[in-house]
Amino acid sequence: MTEKVLMKGNEAIAEAAIQAGCRFFFGYPITPQTEVAAYMARRMPKVDGLYLQAESEIAAINMVIGASAAGRRVMTSSSSPGIALKSEGLSYLAGCDLPAVIINIQRGGPGLGGIQPSQADYFHATRSTGHGDFHLIVLAPNSVQEMVDLTHAAFDLADRHRMTAMILADGILGQMMEPVSLSKPDAADLPPKGWATTGTGGARPHNIINSLFLQPEELERTNLERYDRYARIETHETRHEAFMLSDAEIVIAAYGACSRIAKNAILAARSRGIRAGLLRPITLWPFPKKAFAAAADTARAFVTVEMSMGQMIEDVELAIRCRRPVALCKRVGGMVPTPEEILAKIEEIAGGVR
Amino acid sequence: MDFSSLRLIVLAGHYGSGKTHLAVNLALRWRAVRAPVALADLDIVNPYYRAKDASAWLREADVRLISSAFAGSNLDAPAVPPEMGRIFDDDTLCAVVDVGGDDRGALALGRYAGRIAALRDRRAVLWVVNPYRPLTGRTDDALAVMGEIEAAGNIRFTGIVNNANLGPETTPENVIASLPYAETLARETGLPIVLTSVRADLLPAVAGLVPNPFPLRIFHKPEWVL
Numbered sequence: 001m002t003e004k005v006l007m008k009g010n011e012a013i014a015e016a017a018i019q020a021g022c023r024f025f026f027g028y029p030i031t032p033q034t035e036v037a038a039y040m041a042r043r044m045p046k047v048d049g050l051y052l053q054a055e056s057e058i059a060a061i062n063m064v065i066g067a068s069a070a071g072r073r074v075m076t077s078s079s080s081p082g083i084a085l086k087s088e089g090l091s092y093l094a095g096c097d098l099p100a101v102i103i104n105i106q107r108g109g110p111g112l113g114g115i116q117p118s119q120a121d122y123f124h125a126t127r128s129t130g131h132g133d134f135h136l137i138v139l140a141p142n143s144v145q146e147m148v149d150l151t152h153a154a155f156d157l158a159d160r161h162r163m164t165a166m167i168l169a170d171g172i173l174g175q176m177m178e179p180v181s182l183s184k185p186d187a188a189d190l191p192p193k194g195w196a197t198t199g200t201g202g203a204r205p206h207n208i209i210n211s212l213f214l215q216p217e218e219l220e221r222t223n224l225e226r227y228d229r230y231a232r233i234e235t236h237e238t239r240h241e242a243f244m245l246s247d248a249e250i251v252i253a254a255y256g257a258c259s260r261i262a263k264n265a266i267l268a269a270r271s272r273g274i275r276a277g278l279l280r281p282i283t284l285w286p287f288p289k290k291a292f293a294a295a296a297d298t299a300r301a302f303v304t305v306e307m308s309m310g311q312m313i314e315d316v317e318l319a320i321r322c323r324r325p326v327a328l329c330k331r332v333g334g335m336v337p338t339p340e341e342i343l344a345k346i347e348e349i350a351g352g353v354r
Numbered sequence: 355m356d357f358s359s360l361r362l363i364v365l366a367g368h369y370g371s372g373k374t375h376l377a378v379n380l381a382l383r384w385r386a387v388r389a390p391v392a393l394a395d396l397d398i399v400n401p402y403y404r405a406k407d408a409s410a411w412l413r414e415a416d417v418r419l420i421s422s423a424f425a426g427s428n429l430d431a432p433a434v435p436p437e438m439g440r441i442f443d444d445d446t447l448c449a450v451v452d453v454g455g456d457d458r459g460a461l462a463l464g465r466y467a468g469r470i471a472a473l474r475d476r477r478a479v480l481w482v483v484n485p486y487r488p489l490t491g492r493t494d495d496a497l498a499v500m501g502e503i504e505a506a507g508n509i510r511f512t513g514i515v516n517n518a519n520l521g522p523e524t525t526p527e528n529v530i531a532s533l534p535y536a537e538t539l540a541r542e543t544g545l546p547i548v549l550t551s552v553r554a555d556l557l558p559a560v561a562g563l564v565p566n567p568f569p570l571r572i573f574h575k576p577e578w579v580l
Binding site: 005006007008011015031032035039042043108113115116171172175176177178179182334 | 402488520521
């Protein structure tokens with residue numbers, strides 16, 4: 001009937017995963033991401049895929065390890081407390097160098113917190129999603145369309161680099177409805193999964209998927225090799241969006257839902273003669289350090305807008321080596337910053353309306 | 355749709371078909387000709403974007419909002435508002451009931467099914483459809499969801515509302531292109547298309563081209579919409 005359809009962010013992620021060839025989904029319900037699982041439950045049987053509601057988040061992530069080890073595209077989703085439960089499995093995925101896609105539709109915390117939107121899992125996603133030295137590729141959409149496009153990208157990135165890619169969104173993005181185009185991406189040129197445990201057929205040595213290394217020298221070497229790979233990913237896979245940035249003296253750093261609100265505030269600031277602009281990280285790991293460093297050459301100050309007590313602000317300060325002041329505009333606990341609050345912070349830094 | 359003979363309008367349908375917006379608009383329209391009017395939020399599925407978001411409009415128009423104390427809060431409890439019984443007990447009250455999506459949402463209707471049916475031709479149980487929602491974009495899928503809702507809620511629909519829309523990108527052509535879909539559903543079910551709901555600013559462009567057009571005001575312009 002039309003090229004576009006009207007979807008919730010959570011549904012868009014699920015459909016995009018199916019388009020990307022994901023035929024295994026292991027989930028467990030939690031607000032505000034439950035529609036991912038509900039959509040998968042309805043759709044997977046129709047595409048000869050498997051939807052399985054596991055007995056817990058921990059069971060689900062371990063099922064992901066199994067499907068990925070067999071070389072199949074696989075996904076799980078949850079919201080903040082559920083992602084915390086998956087931490088051990090995420091570390092094992094990294095230790096086994098297995099590709100997978102994981103969705104975090106963040107809600108307020110800590111603890112059980114609440115069901116309203118939040119961005120307080122930034123540290124958890126980018127610093128320490130589990131024990132040991134490892135990273136996830138962390139993608140931060142800011143629209144339902146980007147939830148489709150970045151889910152497609154997440155599967156390709158995961159397979160290309162043999163690591164887990166996370167979509168880090170929030171309850172606003174998961175629950176909001178927008179028109180989207182579900183055009184299927186072209187198949188990427190990806191390395192074959194010669195490492196997968198698909199049966200030797202008596203024709204090749206056994207493939208072993210494992211994160212246990214009996215010799216420390218061997219474990220050190222795998223860690224060093226993994227970080228060489230991470231360095232290449234930092235060089236080639238970093239993404240960001242610039243909005244009214246080229247002449248901006250005050251640079252707003254915001255990702256996800258906050259970046260949309262920040263754009264409203266930037267337009268209001270511009271109408272009052274304040275040159276504000278937006279630098280939106282689309283990859284939170286790898287963080288777009290070069291773009292921030294370049295912005296610091298011309299900007300007077302930075303403001304991060306976050307639904308957290310100030311987490312991404314540390315990456316901004318590191319990226320610009322603290323050459324400029326970085327302020328924080330925040331709401332937490334499920335509350336959402338307003339354009340007026342962001343504008344007030346911009347004006348405060350600009351020294352009042354000019 | 356003739357409001358004058360009705361006392362209860364129940365809106366059910368697929369998740370995300372636009373029931374809440376329609377419920378708010380129907381309640382406001384009804385209040386223009388009748389009093390008292392209530393809007394009852396019976397949604398036990400949706401955590402966000404509830405009728406409560408339109409509470410300022412409803413208050414201003416003197417439409418009573420019957421809503422769970424937990425709607426829009428941090429408590430994820432599928433609670434039915436305690437005041438629900440009043441819409442059946444108070445025979446002077448006209449009410450629009452906004453039911454949660456799909457069969458899961460319709461479960462909440464079950465306990466009221468007998469009382470809804472007892473209103474006979476003073477009640478309208480409307481099936482809200484939007485062909486631009488992918489899981490109900492095909493008429494056979496939509497009919498399957500309709501059957502699930504009727505079974506879960508122990509209700510029978512009495513009419514169809516064609517709420518074809520692509521959110522803020524909706525064009526008059528989108529609405530007109532949905533007519534064969536709505537007509538197929540009407541033919542397959544024997545139900546009349548009682549309303550074609552259209553965003554108010556698009557109404558002039560489709561007037562005379564769609565059956566029973568009904569203007570929708572959009573009450574939710576969130577901060578994150580640029």
